[in-house]
Amino acid sequence: MATMRAWRTGTSAGELQLVEAPVPVPARGEVIVQVITCGICRTDLHVIDHEIPVHRPGVIPGHQAVGRVARLGSGVDDVAVGDLVGVAWLRHTCGTCEWCRSGSENLCPRSEYTGWDADGGFADILAAPAAFVYRLPADADPVTTAPLLCAGIIGFRALSRANLPPGGRLGLYGFGSSAHLVAQIAIAAGAGVSVMTRGEQNRALALELGAGFVGEEAAPPPEPLDSAIVFAPAGGLVPVALAATRSGGTVVLAGIEMSDIPSMSYEASLFRERDLRTVTANTRDDGGRLLGLAANLGLRPKVTTVPFDSLGSAIDDMRHGRARGSLVLTVEGPVG
Numbered sequence: 001m002a003t004m005r006a007w008r009t010g011t012s013a014g015e016l017q018l019v020e021a022p023v024p025v026p027a028r029g030e031v032i033v034q035v036i037t038c039g040i041c042r043t044d045l046h047v048i049d050h051e052i053p054v055h056r057p058g059v060i061p062g063h064q065a066v067g068r069v070a071r072l073g074s075g076v077d078d079v080a081v082g083d084l085v086g087v088a089w090l091r092h093t094c095g096t097c098e099w100c101r102s103g104s105e106n107l108c109p110r111s112e113y114t115g116w117d118a119d120g121g122f123a124d125i126l127a128a129p130a131a132f133v134y135r136l137p138a139d140a141d142p143v144t145t146a147p148l149l150c151a152g153i154i155g156f157r158a159l160s161r162a163n164l165p166p167g168g169r170l171g172l173y174g175f176g177s178s179a180h181l182v183a184q185i186a187i188a189a190g191a192g193v194s195v196m197t198r199g200e201q202n203r204a205l206a207l208e209l210g211a212g213f214v215g216e217e218a219a220p221p222p223e224p225l226d227s228a229i230v231f232a233p234a235g236g237l238v239p240v241a242l243a244a245t246r247s248g249g250t251v252v253l254a255g256i257e258m259s260d261i262p263s264m265s266y267e268a269s270l271f272r273e274r275d276l277r278t279v280t281a282n283t284r285d286d287g288g289r290l291l292g293l294a295a296n297l298g299l300r301p302k303v304t305t306v307p308f309d310s311l312g313s314a315i316d317d318m319r320h321g322r323a324r325g326s327l328v329l330t331v332e333g334p335v336g
Contacts, residue, residue: 006060006123007311013050016312021060024119024127026073031130033087038121039064039146040306040327042176042233043089045318046257047116055117062329063089063114064149065121066142076130084142086134086291087121088149089113090281106281113281122311124331134287137295147301147326148294151177153282155229156290158182158254161277162227164191171195171225173217173241174232175202177326178254181301182229183209188297194221196240197232201324205302220244229254235261238276239269247272254279301326 006021026032044061046052065087069079079085092112093100099107114120114128136145155178164170167190172179175197183193187210194213195206206214213222217237224246230237233255239262241251251274270276293299302325306314317323 004124005308006119007062008058008060009048011057014048016048016315018309018311021123023125026071026127028074029076029129029131030073030127031069031076031079031085031133032071032073033065033067033085033126033128033133034070035065035067035121035124035126035331036142037066037146037331038062038329039149039151039177040311040314040318040329041150042318043150043256044115044122045315048315049319051257052116055113059116060119060121060123060126061115062121062123062126063087063116064146064151065114065126066136066140066146066149067121067126067331070125073130079130079133079135084136084138084140086136086145086149086287087114087126087128088132088134088153088282088287089115090284091118091129091132103283103285106283106286111281121331122329132284134291136291143303143305143328143330144301146328147177147181147303148291148299149287151301151326152181152294152299153287153290154178154254154279155182155231156185156293157282157286158229158231158252158279159185160286161250161279162229162252163250163275164227167191168226169194169221169223171221171228171241171244172206173197173228173230173237174234175199175206176231176323177301179229179231180205180209180325181299183211184299185293185297187211194225196221199321201322205324225249228252231255233258235259239264242269242274242276245274247274250275250277252277252279256281303328305330
């Protein structure tokens with residue numbers, strides 16, 4: 001049986017093991033992808049640390065993979081061997097429920113996810129449904145494209161739900177991979193951006209990208225915000241963000257996991273028509289729109305590449321707030 005390198009979660013929270021795993025065989029409708037790069041996302045950390053429910057014991061995480069199609073399953077005719085593709089978080093929906101039929105497939109109760117329900121991209125090879133991969137330009141850079149496949153897509157959806165008016169003031173709480181991409185999109189659109197985050201490296205990056213104000217996580221911005229997005233998985237920041245948002249403003253919670261939100265005063269936090277909204281995964285349309293926007297804007301993630309054998313230390317850097325921008329696992333060198 002052919003084998004490949006892969007990083008699997010362990011039975012205990014926080015375990016991640018480098019193993020030899022069987023090379024996947026494509027089911028009907030699937031493609032086999034030779035992985036070139038895979039972005040490292042905070043959601044991968046949640047999967048590894050069991051901060052979200054375990055869906056598949058011993059899963060291979062990783063859901064921002066870029067690679068070349070190496071093999072087709074039966075019934076696949078819209079992707080070809082050799083195509084450069086992106087494999088993202090959403091990997092399956094039922095297609096028949098009210099949410100799928102209404103264009104909200106991200107809310108499908110039978111949805112499945114790469115690197116959580118099925119093995120992902122922290123491996124030499126992965127299998128993915130052809131209907132859920134993104135065909136990429138042949139000359140796309142696998143390193144800078146990888147973070148767009150979740151950090152970019154989720155940030156784009158969060159920004160879309162934030163009701164930011166033209167030229168408005170946007171607050172970002174937490175400044176990791178997703179937030180630093182949102183900041184670039186918002187600034188390009190003429191918004192003023194305030195960043196509240198922990199970590200000197202994150203604050204320095206925010207200034208480098210053009211944020212007008214940068215401070216500690218709970219620092220009050222200089223002016224009331226029109227919209228705010230909370231990327232940090234810290235429930236204590238929710239009332240902080242609401243208090244910093246003007247009447248009629250919107251606060252969006254963009255994470256898949258968050259610590260408990262403390263008790264809030266209705267008058268101080270929510271009254272005067274402040275909206276509190278959440279983001280749940282993404283649709284394939286979100287991904288297509290974000291990838292098109294990224295190409296038009298020349299969106300460039302600030303990337304630190306991680307050798308395949310060093311994934312464990314990179315995850316630990318993310319766990320302790322030492323990461324800057326986007327981390328990208330290099331599985332193999334780009335191929336022509």
